[in-house]
Amino acid sequence: MITFAWPWLLLLLPLPLLVYWLPKKNTDQVSAALIMPQLIESHSVSETRQTSKKAPLIVLTLCWLLTVLALSQPQWLGDAIDIPTEGREMMIAVDLSGSMQIEDMQLNGNTVNRLNMLKVVLGDFIQRRVGDRLGLILFADDAYMQTPMTFDRKTVKQMLDESVLGLVGQKTAIGDAIGLAVKRFDAKQKSNKVLLLLTDGQNTAGKISPEQALELAIAKDITIYSIGIGADVMLQKSLFGTRRVNPSSELDEQTLTKLAEDTGGKYFRARDGQDMSEIYQLLDQLEPLEQEQQQMRPLTALFYFPVALALLISMFYFLATNFIRFNRK
Incomplete structure (x- = not known):
């Protein structure tokens, strides 16, 4: 919607009419003059003169209205935008090893x-983490930052x-993923720092071990x-028929549990999509969204x-007037 920063200036809009309606000074004075017979002018000349007298008045009126409108500072008031009042950072580390x-x-x-x-x-x-700054780490043989911390979910x-x-x-560098998250979290001191680590295996690569990365996470107060x-x-x-196997035999649940519990977090087991959905719903409870959020409405100057x-309008009138005068000469 359109609003005005100084709406009281709109009261100046009828000012030209007030000036126009002011009582005019009486100039009906008899003075000695040489009276010349009035020439009879054609109807078309009379209309032209009347139009030429009205044109400046119309142009000035439009310019006055537009000037007062501009001085009142019209603004476009946009839709409300939520502004988080609490600094929470959540880094998401996703395993891209071959077993995935x-x-x-x-x-x-x-x-x-x-x-x-x-x-x-x-x-x-x-999509549900409104108000959180999210970041994305992808890791396998190495870990790298795919998306820095942002509110852009x-x-x-x-x-x-x-x-x-x-x-x-194809391998799994869990320690490097945690170490990279610690490094990124360190840039902002005052925040609730949460690392969501998703993997299907054990640490088989990387420059630092999960135990070393755990010490860094504890030192930086990361959950x-x-x-x-x-x-x-x-x-x-197989050639001998169908057999039952455990595809998660290489999952190091002991290390994942220690990483979570020693930092005040929790370890979850996701065996299917339903388990994963329930885990995320539980995470929403453990790390609740900020409820009392401030709102702002962006203003665009008009x-x-x-x-x-x-x-x-002024330029067009100036050019048109000079063009007419030039043609008359």
């Missing part, structure tokens, strides 16, 4: 691989959806919530529109 392609997850009645399930369910969780979700297996190798991904049972076909229109 195992198709042992059930999502909406379909069998999908671990990464695709994670993209769908984690994407919904990201849409971008974080998009970067997650665009991630592909094998992008940074780790770890999630172990993978089903307990999977039917596998005064330059009436100013520009007034200048265009």
Whole structure:
């Protein structure tokens, strides 16, 4: 909607009419003059003169109205935007190792691989984290920052959806992922620092071990919530028929549990899409969203529109007047 910063200036709009209606000074005085017979002028000349007398008045009136409108500072008041009142930072570290392609997850009645399930369910969780600054780390042989800390949840979700297996190798560098998160968290001191670590294996690569990374996380007061991904049972076909296997045999639950508990967090086990959804709902309770948020409505100045229109009208009238005078000569 349109508002005015100084609406009281709009009271100046009828000022030209007040000046026009002021009583005029009496000039009916008899003076000696040479009376000349009035020439008879044609009807078209009379109309031209009347029009030429009205044109400046119309132009001045329009320019006055536009000038007063600009002085009143018209503004466009945008929709309300929520501003978080509490500084919470949540880093999400996603495993992109080769084992994430195992198709042992059930999502909406379909069998999908671990990464695709994670993209769908984690994407919904990201959309709900209104007011949090989110960051995204992808790790395999190495860990790298895919999305720095931002309030733009849409971008974080998009970067997650665009991630592909094998992008940074086939192994699992859990320690490097935690270390990178600690480094990024350190840039902002006053915040609730939460690391959401999602993996389906154990630490098999990287420059630092999970134990070393844990010490860094404790020193920086970072809470780790770890999630172990993978089903307990999977039917596998072979030459000798179908057999039941445990696709999550390499999941290091002991280390993931220690990482979470020693930092004040919690370890979760996600065996399918339903488990993952319930975990994220529980995380919403453990790390609740800020309820009392401030709001702001962005203002966009519009005064330059009436100013520009007034200048265009004045310029057009000036050019038209000079053009007519030039043709008369």
